[in-house]
Amino acid sequence: MARDDGKAKGDVGEGAAKKRATINDIARLAQVSKKTVSRVINRSPFVKEETRVKIEAIIEELGFAPDPQARGLAFRRSFLVGMIYDQPNPQYVVDMQQGVLEALRGSGYELVVHPCSRTSPQFLSDIRAFVERQKLYGVVLPPSASEDERLIELLDELDCHYVRIASVSLDEPASMLVTHDDAGAAEAARHLAELGHTRIAHISGPALFRSAHIRREGFVRGLKEHGLDLEARYSLEAGYTFESGADAGAKLLDMQPRPTAVFTGNDEMALGVFKAARERGLRIPEDLSVVGYDDSPMASRVWPNLTTVRLPIRDMGRMAAEKLLLQSSEDSRAAARAASDVRPALVVRESSGRPPA
Amino acid sequence: MARDDGKAKGDVGEGAAKKRATINDIARLAQVSKKTVSRVINRSPFVKEETRVKIEAIIEELGFAPDPQARGLAFRRSFLVGMIYDQPNPQYVVDMQQGVLEALRGSGYELVVHPCSRTSPQFLSDIRAFVERQKLYGVVLPPSASEDERLIELLDELDCHYVRIASVSLDEPASMLVTHDDAGAAEAARHLAELGHTRIAHISGPALFRSAHIRREGFVRGLKEHGLDLEARYSLEAGYTFESGADAGAKLLDMQPRPTAVFTGNDEMALGVFKAARERGLRIPEDLSVVGYDDSPMASRVWPNLTTVRLPIRDMGRMAAEKLLLQSSEDSRAAARAASDVRPALVVRESSGRPPA
DNA sequence: CTGAAAGCGCTTACAG
DNA sequence: CTGAAAGCGCTTACAG
Numbered sequence: 160m161a162r163d164d165g166k167a168k169g170d171v172g173e174g175a176a177k178k179r180a181t182i183n184d185i186a187r188l189a190q191v192s193k194k195t196v197s198r199v200i201n202r203s204p205f206v207k208e209e210t211r212v213k214i215e216a217i218i219e220e221l222g223f224a225p226d227p228q229a230r231g232l233a234f235r236r237s238f239l240v241g242m243i244y245d246q247p248n249p250q251y252v253v254d255m256q257q258g259v260l261e262a263l264r265g266s267g268y269e270l271v272v273h274p275c276s277r278t279s280p281q282f283l284s285d286i287r288a289f290v291e292r293q294k295l296y297g298v299v300l301p302p303s304a305s306e307d308e309r310l311i312e313l314l315d316e317l318d319c320h321y322v323r324i325a326s327v328s329l330d331e332p333a334s335m336l337v338t339h340d341d342a343g344a345a346e347a348a349r350h351l352a353e354l355g356h357t358r359i360a361h362i363s364g365p366a367l368f369r370s371a372h373i374r375r376e377g378f379v380r381g382l383k384e385h386g387l388d389l390e391a392r393y394s395l396e397a398g399y400t401f402e403s404g405a406d407a408g409a410k411l412l413d414m415q416p417r418p419t420a421v422f423t424g425n426d427e428m429a430l431g432v433f434k435a436a437r438e439r440g441l442r443i444p445e446d447l448s449v450v451g452y453d454d455s456p457m458a459s460r461v462w463p464n465l466t467t468v469r470l471p472i473r474d475m476g477r478m479a480a481e482k483l484l485l486q487s488s489e490d491s492r493a494a495a496r497a498a499s500d501v502r503p504a505l506v507v508r509e510s511s512g513r514p515p516a
Numbered sequence: 517m518a519r520d521d522g523k524a525k526g527d528v529g530e531g532a533a534k535k536r537a538t539i540n541d542i543a544r545l546a547q548v549s550k551k552t553v554s555r556v557i558n559r560s561p562f563v564k565e566e567t568r569v570k571i572e573a574i575i576e577e578l579g580f581a582p583d584p585q586a587r588g589l590a591f592r593r594s595f596l597v598g599m600i601y602d603q604p605n606p607q608y609v610v611d612m613q614q615g616v617l618e619a620l621r622g623s624g625y626e627l628v629v630h631p632c633s634r635t636s637p638q639f640l641s642d643i644r645a646f647v648e649r650q651k652l653y654g655v656v657l658p659p660s661a662s663e664d665e666r667l668i669e670l671l672d673e674l675d676c677h678y679v680r681i682a683s684v685s686l687d688e689p690a691s692m693l694v695t696h697d698d699a700g701a702a703e704a705a706r707h708l709a710e711l712g713h714t715r716i717a718h719i720s721g722p723a724l725f726r727s728a729h730i731r732r733e734g735f736v737r738g739l740k741e742h743g744l745d746l747e748a749r750y751s752l753e754a755g756y757t758f759e760s761g762a763d764a765g766a767k768l769l770d771m772q773p774r775p776t777a778v779f780t781g782n783d784e785m786a787l788g789v790f791k792a793a794r795e796r797g798l799r800i801p802e803d804l805s806v807v808g809y810d811d812s813p814m815a816s817r818v819w820p821n822l823t824t825v826r827l828p829i830r831d832m833g834r835m836a837a838e839k840l841l842l843q844s845s846e847d848s849r850a851a852a853r854a855a856s857d858v859r860p861a862l863v864v865r866e867s868s869g870r871p872p873a
Numbered sequence: 874c875t876g877a878a879a880g881c882g883c884t885t886a887c888a889g
Numbered sequence: 890c891t892g893a894a895a896g897c898g899c900t901t902a903c904a905g
Contacts, residue, residue, distance in 0.1 A: 179648065181881095181882055181883085182882065182883060183882080183883095191891075191892085192891070192892045192893075193882090193883080193884095193892090194884085194885095194891070194892055194893085195890090195891060195892075197883070197884060198890095198891085200883090201884085205890055205891085206890070206891085207890055207891090210890080210891085224645070224649055225882080225883070226589075226649075226651075226881085226882050226883070227649060227650065228585045228588045228589045228594060228651065228881085228882080228883090229589050229881070229882030229883040229884090229897090230882080230883055230884075231585045231883085231897090232583075232585045232586050232589055232881090232882080232883070232884090232896095232897045232898065232899085233882080233883045233884035233885075233896080233897055234883085234884065234885095234897085235884095235897070237585060239626075239628075249606050249607045249609070249610035249611070249813075250606045250607075252606070252610050253606035253609050253610060254606070256629055256631075257631065260629070260630075260631065269596075269628045269646075269650060270628060270629055271596075271626045271627060271628055272613055272617070272627055272629055273617075274613075274614065274617065288581075289626075291536065292581055292583075292584060293584065293626060294583075294585065401813075401816075401817050427817075430817045430818075433819065434817075434819065437819055456606075456758075456814075457813075457814050457817065459758075460758050460784075460787045460791075460814065460818070461787075461817070461818055461819075462790065462791065462794055462818075462819075538897095538898055538899085539898065539899060540898080540899095548875075548876085549875065549876045549877075550876090550898090550899080550900095551875070551876055551877085551900085551901095552874090552875060552876075554899070554900060555874090555875085557899090558900085562874055562875085563874070563875085564874060564875090567874080567875085582898080582899070583897085583898050583899070585897085585898080585899090586881090586897070586898030586899035586900090587898080587899055587900075588881090588899085589880095589881045589882065589883085589897090589898080589899070589900090590880080590881055590898080590899045590900035590901075591881085591899085591900070591901095592881070592900095874905105875904100875905085876903105876904085876905085877903095877904090877905105878901105878902095878903090878904100879900105879901090879902090879903100880899105880900085880901080880902100881898105881899085881900080881901095882897105883896105883897085884895105884896085884897080885894105885895085885896080885897095886894095886895090886896100887892105887893095887894090887895100888891100888892085888893090888894100889890105889891085889892085889893105
């Protein structure tokens with residue numbers, strides 16, 4: 160306000176501390192009120208075409224971008240998108256972050272990361288403080304955070320947008336991205352069945368993860384199509400970790416007769432099975448076929464290369480964030496119309512083959 | 517302001533839309549001006565003990581936390597900390613994020629992630645827009661972003677705090693965390709020398725990464741201590757990736773005579789060497805010893821387990837963020853005094869042994 | 874040690 | 890289609 164006098168329009172940033180332009184500068188130069196500039200920024204339809212063009216030109220020229228904090232304060236919400244996750248797989252997390260950032264690029268929104276633990280007593284209060292304090296626009300929820308109904312309730316209460324990513328639909332399409340893990344697991348089952356395996360085992364993830372159930376169910380369905388069953392003793396639950404996979408693998412391989420193929424709920428556990436096989440002098444795939452899930456970078460680095468099911472995680476992050484941004488669009492059904500489905504694909508490599516004679 | 521009348525103090529949140537308490541509520545209840553509340557929030561020493569205690573009690577009781585956006589607007593900077601990285605290793609990224617978040621917890625700051633590409637033409641303009649628009653408090657810079665002097669200049673210009681994480685000191689202690697990669701690489705050299713190897717090779721990372729040079733130098737120094745040289749033909753440059761490591765490994769193993777040990781600039785490339793060895797029917801460690809760098813999760817999952825050098829990446833993230841927060845402390849030397857050094861440690865596993873007879 | 878005024882850069886009602 | 894006023898929740902000068 161200090162120098163609202165002398166300086167005529169067109170005269171910008173010549174002083175000592177060339178500060179960033181504000182909405183007031185734009186208004187002055189365009190000879191309109193700041194409210195009209197605000198309308199242009201917020202794409203209000205109630206601006207004369209001529210006025211809009213003029214203002215946009217000046218915005219462009221000065222490289223003006225509205226201050227997200229000031230806008231946020233007035234809007235009573237921020238331009239931050241959170242990613243709340245308890246994903247143990249770092250590649251998953253980083254890939255998804257990248258996808259989310261792709262969608263956010265140029266939108267004026269930024270990504271704030273927030274790992275959590277669903278089993279912590281502060282789980283909900285911590286997230287409440289985070290969302291409330293930062294007045295988050297919305298959050299992207301990969302599994303298994305996406306599967307927590309208490310969390311969803313909380314977000315609803317706080318009026319915070321969200322998109323849930325899960326193996327099956329848990330919500331309406333406008334806030335859901337489904338990865339159809341059952342289909343991916345069924346593909347793995349078909350692959351093993353077609354190779355001729357009949358003694359087929361499965362090591363699932365922890366019960367806390369919905370995906371663990373869905374993948375097992377899909378696998379069972381795939382086997383059924385080929386007239387095969389998943390025998391109860393060949394179906395073990397583990398923790399999505401390398402060690403738990405190795406333990407479960409050891410149990411399976413010590414059975415009589417032992418399975419000739421194992422499908423694990425993720426790649427980490429598949430590598431655990433590799434270890435158990437090696438310790439017993441069993442060759443992969445000659446003596447034992449192994450199929451994982453995720454197609455983590457390790458899958459193509461270990462020997463033999465791991466046959467696995469790939470999820471396009473980066474795309475998923477991008478799609479989820481795109482949907483999230485659409486939730487505030489004028490068109491109330493835009494978010495629901497945006498793509499909600501992702502298809503896993505089997506990647507056949509070296510770790511699966513015909514069963515031993 | 518609408519209901520600044522009737523309601524007496526002590527009467528809170530009984531209405532329909534129980535909004536969060538503001539500084540005005542606290543001031544009213546404490547019967548002081550909001551400015552005094554502000555002083556308490558900002559730990560000004562110029563508040564009577566009695567007044568402070570009273571205000572703090574009310575803040576505690578209402579669970580009041582100042583709005584970061586409003587504070588940010590008034591302060592002309594935000595309470596966001598950025599992590600700007602071009603790290604190819606996802607585990608590194610996630611671990612460091614976790615460490616940073618540990619340090620930020622309870623501080624009122626949040627972490628905004630921002631991957632970048634130093635070779636992109638928009639590298640600097642993109643970061644300028646990010647830092648300027650969000651008015652970041654500061655950024656944590658892992659390698660190789662930390663090594664980019666253009667970036668540092670830009671951050672200085674924008675008055676954005678930063679802590680650089682690098683293999684050698686590149687800056688003053690207040691904004692530097694040194695990982696001493698040369699010491700880690702020297703340990704690897706000693707280990708191989710002590711096992712009796714004399715034909716020792718090294719595959720370094722890309723020249724763009726300072727760590728690639730530092731690790732090579734440290735390795736050479738370690739060899740020298742044992743009277744050994746790194747022969748020029750046994751010293752190859754690759755790209756820190758699996759494939760480039762496999763290619764370089766293939767070249768080395770096709771030499772006559774071939775090296776009996778290889779130290780790679782990271783674990784990814786070490787696994788590439790595993791592949792090259794397997795393709796040639798060479799056993800590890802009987803025919804070839806391999807030592808990596810990073811101790812990525814893969815190192816303990818592959819077979820044979822990889823001998824490697826471990827960096828406490830999570831601790832590094834925490835330490836860097838702690839230092840960053842101290843940069844705005846009243847004590848101008850607090851940041852410089854905070855720990856600036858991290859020591860890598862050799863983890864001996866199965867991939868290294870005596871050279872073939 | 875404490876407070877009244879003005880301002881950070883925007884937007885929401887409310888008028889016209 | 891456009892604008893003047895008030896406000897979002899804080900802090901910075903400036904007084905006392």
